[in-house]
Amino acid sequence: MDPQEAVSAALLAPLGYAEEPVLERLHARLAAAAERSGDLDITYRTIDTPVGTLLLAATAQGLLRVAYERENHDHVLEKLSARISPRILKSAHRLEPVVRELEEYFSGTRSRFDLPLDLSLSSGYRREVLAHLPRIGYGHTESYAQVALATGNPKAVRAVGTACATNPLPVVVPCHRVVRSDGSAGGYVGGPDAKAALLMLERAV
Known part of the structure; x- marks a missing residue:
């Protein structure tokens, strides 16, 4: 469980919400509401691949970051929060197209990516x-x-x-x-x- 999920669990436990599926649904609803209201600048999730677990992070503009485990995912998120925006939350919705294209790439059915990119981290x-x-x-x-x-x-x-x-x-x-x-x-x-x-x-x- 990442730090944000731990906070959610601590807040919800007194209300009797202790099961992981319930917390996941509530977290997803929170992320969706934040995204709709414009209060969410960066969403992230992880994906298991043949080259290890990759961290994916995106803004409304496009895919912002892909990070290997050896880069320390927590450290990468901290840097994104400091450099781009502290309004960052774990959410799968915005990253579904990225996950789909990565799965196609690793299965050998995709030879190029057709994803919007946010190149704010390079100049x-x-x-x-x-x-x-x-x-x-x-x-x-x-x-x-x-x-x-x-x-x-x-x-x-x-x-x-x-x-x-x-x-x-x-x-x-x-x-x-x-x-x-x-x-x-x-x-x-x-x-x-x-x-x-x-x-x-x-x-x-």
Whole structure:
């Protein structure tokens, strides 16, 4: 149970609401009401995938954050609250299309994502790199040097690496398709095993 759910449970327990399904329904109603009233800026949920449990967070504008467990989901939520808005709540409704497309991707039936994105967490050259990454074809890779050249800054190889390492939307914005010039995988926010799994998934289809 996350901190918000614990608070809800503590408030509802004196009223006799102790069963988890009841708390979940009440929490869902609270989230839906907050979203309808405009009092909710960020919604989040988690999804189990072949590369671990991913945290998904979205604003009304689009998908804002995808985070691996190794990034510490609680820490990611705290940063979103401080940087974007403290009006953040766990809710599945806004993220249903994201979950559906991720499930299709991991099952091998989707090769590109068609989701609105909120790129508020990136700016400057990093955002230029993120804009280029979806242009790397499914099942293909580019080197950091090739991405630097494609974004009009051939000397910015290290900056491309930084942009990939700080990508707020891994998997959906495919920084895993960027590798070293010698063909080796290079670093990845989700770890080397996750990067290898994503590349293998795309090449196997």
